[in-house]
Amino acid sequence: MSSPLLDVQDLKKHFPIKGGFFGGVTGHVYAVDGISFHINKGETLSLVGESGCGKSTVGKAILKLFPITAGQVVLDGKRIDDMSSSVLRPLRRRMQVVFQDPFSSLNPRMRVRDILAEPIHNFGLARSGAELEEKVGKLMDTVRLPRDAVNRWPHEFSGGQRQRIGIARALAAEPDLIICDEAVSALDVSVKAQIVNLLQELQERLGLALLFISHDLAIVEHMTHRVAVMYLGKIAEVAPKRSLFAAPKHPYTEALLSAVPVPMPGKARERVILKGDVPSPINPPKGCRFHTRCPYAFDRCRVEEPPLRPVPTALEAGHLAACHLHDLSADRNPLAVAKGQALLAV
């Protein structure tokens, strides 16, 4: 098997909290606390979870938008987390990002042409002015915007069109991996469908790998090959799509699936409604981080943190979960059976 395009090992990012009289460090936000995953070439991995679970921090840490606390990030066989920024620079071309808010992620003082030409110019991807112009024109075709719109300013476009410009800018560097951080969350339903279709098409045509960070499980299921579910800075479960949706193996995933409202009125569904709120990442619970809200928690969960490991009862290979339930016999493990159909009412 070929090596993965991106390999993340035991990544940690702790943000210091400054306070007190002398402005010393009084604690840490354990935003990402030891996660490992990989993305193959041309594959979509989705990172899902609720606000504050650390999914966006993972994206930014991979892009090295800030230094990481521990762990390593390997891009195509080269370790990039300890590179100096000048060494990393040419490699940055291979990883691009599309942000959530198309209103604040485009420079309002740059014309579309300049927004798209900047990465091409930066990475020396065009040898002449004519070639640059041709590349910009092609990018506009790719995201299905009219070529003559390159002379316009970002404010002249709607949200969906701006997101297309954001995608074109990411493509301009001819990357292998695009990190989409809630890239469709701010869009209206009908426009969201346009952008989702565009991303899928581009992936197939250009063989891009996507790290799709989202809280919208229906979109994730539609787009992705594999899913990683995060909770309080840890990966709770990672699995191929069908295996995860048909037979979730972590109680948190089960609750997430059952919580998503589905547009099918009157359908009976199995409900798992979680009690309480997500605990603070400043002081995460001991043992399993989910035990304070887990409907199945038992004594061991409160003291011992479960490792992320393959689940024997999973539908497909490569299905990992961090849960002690899978050490119990099948009759005592509520997640031994495939519950997806009952949860999603399909």
Add this chain to the structure above:
Amino acid sequence: MAEPLLVVENLQTHFRTPDGINRAVDGVSFHVNAGETVAIVGESGCGKSVTSMSILRLIPEPPGKIAGSIRFQGKDLLKLSEPEMRAIRGNEISMIFQEPMTSLNPVLNIGRQIGETLRLHQGLSARDAEAKAVEMLKLVGIPEPGRRVREYPHQLSGGMRQRVMIAIALACNPKLLIADEPTTALDVTIQAQILELMRGLKNTVGAAIVLITHDLGVVAEVAERVVVMYAGKKVEEAPVVELFNTPRHPYTQGLLGSMPKLGSSLTGTETRLAEIPGLVPSLKQKIPGCVFASRCPHATDLCVKVAPALEEKAPRHVAACHYALKEGAIAA
């Protein structure tokens, strides 16, 4: 039959702007029966929030202008004086807003904020109001209400703040509750808690609910009847099961088709999402024909020239489309 609790007729809310009149809501009619949950759905800018604000007359006039009639328990709210209107707001009709972070006052404890409506409308003393506030917090499922009542909004999580908003809204036993995107700002597991709470409270309190949302999943979970709005007009209205099973208007069909269905990997129905091409038209120009004609796959000359009237296509199911047949399908 007695008149419904709320009857909105030909509501027009227009705003004067430097570059023309913005027809945010343009001739919308619907009604809400006592104890019923009606959802108003549509995308950003379709006028759903302006409709709800118009019912409570929260639109500043000028630049806004509300015309038509809004009859609540037989009284036309648009003809009431401001003091009469104030006696209705928060008392007989109350509202929950989307942003629980910004709609609570950060410098007052939550007991004061719940008690405020009670003291104003029901003349309770400060002490009685606080006792009632504790009771309300218990009703909306906040643990340790006796301690929480003295806390400030920043000490509560997003889900808790939305529970407090619901407690404030329900404090005076309103007949009608308007919920404007009540769960949009919340995470899914918290959204599930709040929807569960709203369903439960509806049975105990018995208020009618107007739910404003863009999320068809939420609509399917709580609404009994649905009004679909597009570009300031009502384009379709039907009981909830009917609407999801046999949508008649091409816009509703497009909306439902453009949503990915959760569970698609199990049923093997992972198809390309249907797109609605193009953009919502500007509301500043008068559109002579059907408002959806510019994006509709079935539009003809007739649609561009003549605005379709709302017609009953099936029992209790109306749609504004020249071609929506009684059988549900669009004539090709």
